[in-house]
Amino acid sequence: MRMSKLYLPTLKEDPAEADVISHQLMLRAGMMRKHASGIYSYLPLGYKVIKKIEKIARKHMDNSEAQEVLLPIMQDSQIWKDSKRWDKFGPLMIKFNDRKNREFCLGPTHEEVVTDLVRDEVRSYKDLPLNLYQIQTKVRDEIRPRFGVMRGREFIMKDAYSLDIDSAGLDKSYQAMYDAYEKIFAECGLEAVSVEADTGAMGGKDSHEFMVLADSGEDEIAFCNDCNYAANVERATSQKVGIDFEIESDFEKIQTPQIKTISELEDYLEVPAAKMIKAVAMVADGEAVLALVSGEDELNEIKLTNYLQANELRAAEAEEFEELFNSVPGFIGPINLTEVRIIADQRLKNMSGAIVGANEEDYHFKNVKVKRDFEVEAFADLRSVKSGERCPKCEKGKLDIKAGIEVGHIFKLGTKYSENMDANYLDENGKAQPIVMGSYGIGITRLVAAAIEQNNDQYGIKWPKAIAPYQIIILPLGNDDEVQTKSEAIYQDLKAKGWEVLIDDRKERAGVKFNDSELIGIPLRLTIGSRSLKNGVVEAMTRENNMKTEIELEQLETKIEALFAGIA
Amino acid sequence: MRMSKLYLPTLKEDPAEADVISHQLMLRAGMMRKHASGIYSYLPLGYKVIKKIEKIARKHMDNSEAQEVLLPIMQDSQIWKDSKRWDKFGPLMIKFNDRKNREFCLGPTHEEVVTDLVRDEVRSYKDLPLNLYQIQTKVRDEIRPRFGVMRGREFIMKDAYSLDIDSAGLDKSYQAMYDAYEKIFAECGLEAVSVEADTGAMGGKDSHEFMVLADSGEDEIAFCNDCNYAANVERATSQKVGIDFEIESDFEKIQTPQIKTISELEDYLEVPAAKMIKAVAMVADGEAVLALVSGEDELNEIKLTNYLQANELRAAEAEEFEELFNSVPGFIGPINLTEVRIIADQRLKNMSGAIVGANEEDYHFKNVKVKRDFEVEAFADLRSVKSGERCPKCEKGKLDIKAGIEVGHIFKLGTKYSENMDANYLDENGKAQPIVMGSYGIGITRLVAAAIEQNNDQYGIKWPKAIAPYQIIILPLGNDDEVQTKSEAIYQDLKAKGWEVLIDDRKERAGVKFNDSELIGIPLRLTIGSRSLKNGVVEAMTRENNMKTEIELEQLETKIEALFAGIA
Incomplete structure (x- = not known):
């Protein structure tokens, strides 16, 4: 892609509306623009990152035998009344009447739609297990939208729903999703940890969150420094002892x-x-x-x-x-x-x-x-654990509390929805049994922000290579004809080899080009100037560590491959 | 994919809710289920077709230098008031207040969002031309949702918006989209014709619709039998002469x-x-x-x-x-x-x-x-043209009127939105000028229905190969071990070669398997039975024409390639 044609409105200054680094950088790097509080338009660069993450999520969902569907955004109130969550969601759920005065809401999540869908179709134990997933826009009218896409009102989620005949089946489906999630975050280049979590409005039994550790995170997580215990402080416990004093006088x-x-x-x-x-x-x-x-x-x-x-x-x-x-x-x-x-x-x-x-x-x-x-x-148990308290699991280690961004959340729902909504299957004896469900979500747009929180420096974003909008950026410097010709040739050549290449063909000063390339965080940069060309070399920089190396032109392709293989 | 695991709830009977063939077949073939009037859940088979169409649309949009973005579904009322369309859309637009009592609507289209987006960013003539597109869910509260996804309330659209400095630029952008649309419909295997169209609520100057001819279509199109004149009857004219009588007495x-x-x-x-x-x-x-x-x-x-x-x-x-x-x-x-x-x-x-x-x-x-x-x-001009009237263009041919399904619509908007919403650029002399806009839409979900209307028979769907959910379906018949082993081997082999293969591994009678394979319309079917295996052959059927051929096992791959190349 030529930068002269790319719709990439970068900003020099930190926008006043942004208070965390990912929000600042997503605006400055021309990835998105605010439409209304908590609602964004994703521009070409931002949407490319989203699509890469979606592709990775899709791959691992497909590999774990989940099947992709697309469910409605506009949902009939009746299913929410059936599940007894119509009132529970409160003002977080946007409600309205259609022209025939029927009540609808914008889907904040899709347990009800899935349960409603299968209750008329899944008839026998032979039809199960089943796992249906989608990648889709959700709407939640947050009371305080903030931190850009980290807590937005309209956002993209990958959500999946498993349907099993019993809790052993659910355990298996849950584990498959747990494993898939670990692969998705790893492939995106994110360091994510799983923690025990509160089940909140979803209800159900077990629940894990996948957290990206970052100071700007809205969640607090308690970790044991000795064993693998990790839990959201919403749920974490400790070995804190009871209080016992010996005064027996009257009050x-x-x-x-x-x-x-x-x-x-x-x-x-x-x-x-x-x-x-x-x-x-x-x-x-x-x-x-x-x-x-x-x-x-x-x-x-x-x-x-x-x-x-x-x-x-x-x-x-x-x-x-x-x-x-x-x-x-x-x-x-x-x-x-x-x-x-x-x-x-x-x-x-x-x-x-x-x-x-x-x-x-x-x-x-x-x-x-x-x-x-x-x-x-x-x-x-009504208290929040504190740093330094004894671990409830190993009873040896001490708890440490860190801030994190929740990027995934998985729930064992059990039969809460199927019982309320009458979603049954016939078992081997022909007896109706409630379907045992699980629910699994990844915040795709939030994951973009989390990736930036983990990968940035004072100059801008440092994309993990798997989700970078482009792999390579070429900066031709100056107006020298040879620079232009050679840059164009390299650009065409690398594109033909299958690399995703951006070329900064704008008539801008070198300083502007350097700054923009660092701001938008393309993993590998090739700088082409007349002086280095005379020496038969170009300068390569890996954005991950801002390390520069000179590459001889004849070795360009093999060196690029090696450099790219070496970065995260 | 194994059919035993695929969520594919096919129906034997025509559902009462469906009155056109595409609607019947999309329900019967387990492609979708109704959630509420005009609102559907797309099941795995249906969503696969949608994704194939999206991929084709994306390719041709990218090739014509349009850039993909994602714009909000939930839109602030202010931009619609700025463009003076807040009232114009009437009850077709779903409106609601958020928790802070700010007015929003669900986007029925995105001219306003795009104009709002660029009015703060596009500053100079150097930033233009630009074409931004998205593939996204739209909501229109139709008074009579009908014909399944043909007139739904929540549907997927590919919409694009061109931004130019003048009307010559717009003409070029419009032509590029016109050409891209022809390629998209052709690659999807659809016969679509372009017709002159009314501009309706979009306003603006020129407009063309792309129509798929089908008896169930809601639009009527007038065609000349002699020249290339074609227009929606909403707009069509003819050489019908005035009426003149000679009676001059008082009334x-x-x-x-x-x-x-x-x-x-x-x-x-x-x-x-x-x-x-x-x-x-x-x-x-x-x-x-x-x-x-x-x-x-x-x-x-x-x-x-x-x-x-x-x-x-x-x-x-x-x-x-x-x-x-x-x-x-x-x-x-x-x-x-x-x-x-x-x-x-x-x-x-x-x-x-x-x-x-x-x-x-x-x-x-x-x-x-x-x-x-x-x-x-x-x-x-207030009258509708009628079949047999003289063509207004060549003045020789006669008009013929046919029913069609609108699958695409392109508009030269001009400066209607940019003037109302103050979206200007500075020209070469530093003078502010309104951006000249075009708007281009393809109904992705409606296109699925149109493809079925054009490609079906009494047994079910006959997918054009480019948008078929799978390319090949394998039917192992009977419980013979050799049949199972050989079928599985062929399945693995074809998958490894990159074919998209479905295998009907369900324990069902041959009749059920035949019927379902024809209903879901996979282009190429391989039937594997013990008798034919003994002769070293399998039966191949191309669904397009229901032609059967025997293929020798040794020649399977080359014959499949040849058969596939030969169908539409």
């Missing part, structure tokens, strides 16, 4: 004027946070819930949501402290709190001598004993 | 009790329809319009819409005859009709001695003279 009220936070209490009372109970006022689907964790811990809202099986969980607003809890912000606590569900972290089970809010402005209680002084609906 | 009222239609009048008065004026009560954007054509002609609503530049044109409801026209159904006419726009077909310009409705129950006028007895806002 008593103490004055704490304007002392509202744990750290203020630590200073004022000169007592460590471990001796306090943090009470967090939450509202779950409209209902008041008080969550208790140790003063040294943080409430994990995902864990609480899962425990409550809530659709929507949020912190209480200031005015709700009185309305719903009959308490005051800064002084809320579990004692004398009626008609409020109280859920406590399991570490608190045997705690005594604790300090808690007194539900009265400027007062706390001390010497509080759990279960003696207040009732708890349940003890559950 | 007078005649009683016509319950005689309401032209044919009833013909019988009752014993006067030919050519002597009558048909008055059609229409409502254009809420305003009353009376359209007049000869009693022997039909009003062409598209021509009237274009003349009026109306957004919405419809026939008046019965109760509106009194409200808006002060008349009665069956007896409406142009005389004494005040405050109603009257537009007459140009053939009526010199008509006299005509019979028209008297705007009074059971009465008509006779001896009416146009312009003497009533005023007309304008004379325009």
Whole structure:
């Protein structure tokens, strides 16, 4: 391709709208443009990368006997009501009525469509197993679209759905997808790790996320430094022990004027946070819930949501402290709190001598004993693990927490959808059984961003060669006739040999050409100038490490092959 | 691929929902399933055909220097308001608000997005020409979705947008797309003809449609039997002469009790329809319009819409005859009709001695003279051409009217969008000029249906080889070990040679296998049975003509190549 013809509007400055490096570079390198918040147009260079990733995903899906289909974006509400997720998705799902006033949504995911599709077609155990996948646009109306394509509202996903007769079949299908995903990320040149994950709105049993580690990632992952334990902090646990103190006196009220936070209490009372109970006022689907964790811990809202099986969980607003809890912000606590569900972290089970809010402005209680002084609906794992805590698996190593970008997510759904939607097969005895399902997703557009987060420097993108928009870029420098002729000949020659080549034939200064070539990150650059041509050489640079080598013209093809083979 | 694993739910019976052959066969051959009215899920076999067509389209677009992009499905209302089409599309466009209450629509087409994209990026004449294309899902909320994917609500389109500095550039871009389209349809194995077309909601100057002739087509096309004239009847004209009679007496009222239609009048008065004026009560954007054509002609609503530049044109409801026209159904006419726009077909310009409705129950006028007895806002071409009329181009040949399926449509948009949306470039003198645009579309999913309409018989589909989901199908018959072994060997062998092969390894009767292979229309079938194997032969059948030949096993590969080369 000639750069003079390529629609490649590069930018010199970092665009104000972009706050992470991949977002900046995707805009600067002319890969995409914003259409509306979280919605992008992919320009030729960006779409080439997407197509390369799609091709790799398709190959490994086909190799694992998944079959490609294309399912509707516009989905009938009835199937979502059947599966009981019509309300669950909330405002994340875009809903509208068609001209005949029938309710539809834009598909945020396709479990319902697949279940609906097969419930009329798959009749016998002989029709299973089956794995259907698609590469398609999804729409989710995110409350805070950000980081470019990392959290967009319209994005491309590769999603697959496995259908089996039993959970042994599901385990096999799940493993096949797990293996395929590892191959896909590896072939794309990404370092991705798999971690245990929360199942969230999908429901089901097991779940793994595939994470690309990057500081800009929105997810936090706990890794053991000794064994292979890795889990999203939404789900991670540790060997943190329970809290147990020996004070058995009755609880008593103490004055704490304007002392509202744990750290203020630590200073004022000169007592460590471990001796306090943090009470967090939450509202779950409209209902008041008080969550208790140790003063040294943080409430994990995902864990609480899962425990409550809530659709929507949020912190209480200031005015709700009185309305719903009959308490005051800064002084809320579990004692004398009626008609409020109280859920406590399991570490608190045997705690005594604790300090808690007194539900009265400027007062706390001390010497509080759990279960003696207040009732708890349940003890559950509600806290977030912290760096340095003991691994729950090997019980030896310590946990380390790193930021990551979720690029894939696989779920064992089980029979949740098939039971709700009546998708059955007849077993060998002619008895109807629910189909056992799995669901598997890769965020194709997000993967582009993740690849850039892992592969960039101050000059721009450094594409892994498997997903680079072009493999080689030729920079003819100056107006010298011989340079033009030789560059054109090399361009034609390499193209004919099957290389994907870009030639910067624009009438631009050398500096502009160098900068753009580094910005758009083509793995191999050939610089052709009149001086080096006189010496019978061209300069090659591998963008991966910005290493330059001179190549003799006669050896061009073999050297290029060698250089290309040597890079990631 | 093994048919035992392929998700291919074929149907024996014609589904009740399908009324044209392509729709029946796409359902019966397990290519797709209906999700909701006009919305389909494409199953593995159907999606394979779609991908083949997309690949062919992509090749010819790339060859004509168009560049592939991917634009949003969810589009901000503002750009549609800028282009003044937000209201024009009416209920065909699905509109909704996002969670922040911003108005969006689902893209029915992408002129606005492209114009918006380039208006901030294309700065100089040096950045042009440019042609951006995409292959993507479009949504149009059709009032009567029908004929399967032929008129669906969610469908795949290949759309392209050319951007030029002037109309000479546009002419060149338009021709390049015209040529590419001819190549695409030819390579898909379709017989498509190009016809002059109405520009409709796109606006602009010239327009051509590419039509596949088929009885089930929703479009009517007028062809000259002598020259190359071909036009959609929405736009076609003919050499039909004006109507001129010599009666000069004053008009007078005649009683016509319950005689309401032209044919009833013909019988009752014993006067030919050519002597009558048909008055059609229409409502254009809420305003009353009376359209007049000869009693022997039909009003062409598209021509009237274009003349009026109306957004919405419809026939008046019965109760509106009194409200808006002060008349009665069956007896409406142009005389004494005040405050109603009257537009007459140009053939009526010199008509006299005509019979028209008297705007009074059971009465008509006779001896009416146009312009003497009533005023007309304008004379325009309002009638539909009819078979047998003289060609408007060569003036010798006669017009023939055939049904066709529109598979492609190209438009010279000119500066309509760039002027409304302020998309300018700076010319060589630094002066801002509007970009000159063209728009080009192929209905990818509709093309699948059109291919089936042109290629089928009573047994099923006969795929043109370029878009067949598989090239070869192998039918092993019976349970004979040698048949199984040999079939498997041939399957592996042909696959290794690069053929796309399906093997029917299901435990089904020979009849079922034969029927399914014909239904799904794979171009070349190899039948392997124990009797023929003993003779060292297999039976090959080319689905195109259902011709069978015996092939000696030693010659299998060369014979297959020859057979395949010989079919369309």
